[in-house]
Amino acid sequence: SKVWTNLRRTETALKAGEDRAILLGLSMVFCSIMMYFMLCITMLRSYTDSVWTEESICTILNSSLTMEVNCSYSCGPECWRNSRYPCLQVYVSINATGRIGLLSYNEESQDISSECFYVPKCQKDHAAVQAVVVNISEKLKAQQQVRCYYDPAEQQGSVLLSRLYDSSAIFHSLFWPSCMLAGGSLIIFMVKLTQYLSILCEHISKMPK
Secondary structure (H helix, E strand, O other): OHHHHHHHHHHHHHHHHHHHHHHHHHHHHHHHHHHHHHHHHHHHHHHHHOOOOEEEEEEEEEEEEEEEEEEEEEEEOOEEEEEEEEEEEEEEEEOOOOOEEEEEOOHHHHHHOOOOOOOOOOOOOHHHHHHHHHHHHHHHHHHOEEEEEEOOOOOOOOEEOOOOOOHHHHHHHHHHHHHHHHHHHHHHHHHHHHHHHHHHHHHHHHOOO
16 A cells, blocks of 8 residues: 555656646747747848848948938927937949949938938937047948948849848847747657656556566
8 A cells, every 4th residue: 555655646746747847848839939929020021021132342432421310309208309410421332233322221220211321319419429420431431341232123222231130140039949949849749758658668567468
C-alpha cells in the first residue's frame, strides 16, 4: 500500500510538471505569434511598401538652405505655437544610373516633406534648429559621396540616404520570435513524446511474456 501511494504521488508530480511544461510551450508559441503580428503591421509593411529598393553610391551636387518652412510645436495641453525650420535641399547624382534627384533622409522624412532632406523637430528656438540643419549640410558637403537608395522603376524621383528598415533589421527582428516559436514547439513536442513513450512502456510491461 505504501509503495502504491508513493507511485501515485510520483505520477501526480510528473503530471503537474508536464502540464507546466506544456503551458510554458504554449505561452512561448502565443507570444511569438503576437510578435510576428506586430512586426507584420509595422516593420514588414513599411519594408514591403518602400519603392527605394536599389542601393548605389550618390555624388552630392549641391546642399543648400532654400526656404523657411512653417511648423507647430506643443506648449502644453491643448496649446500649440507656430515656429519655422530651414529647408535643406540636397541634390545628388546616382552613380548607377546618372539620374539626378532630391535626397531625403529616409521614408519618414520623404512622407513629411519631399522637398527637404531632413525635417527637424519643431521647437521654439529657431536658431538652435538652424544650427543643427547647417551642421548636417556641412557634413554632407564634406562627404561628397554617400551610399543611397533609389527606385529602379523611377516612379519616385527622390533618393533616400537610408531606409527605415533594411533586410538586416528585418532578419534580426524575426530571429528572436522564430527562436521562441521553435523553442515552444520543441517543449510541447518533447512532453508529448515523453507521454507517448510512457504509455507505450506501460502497454509493453502489461503484455504476457
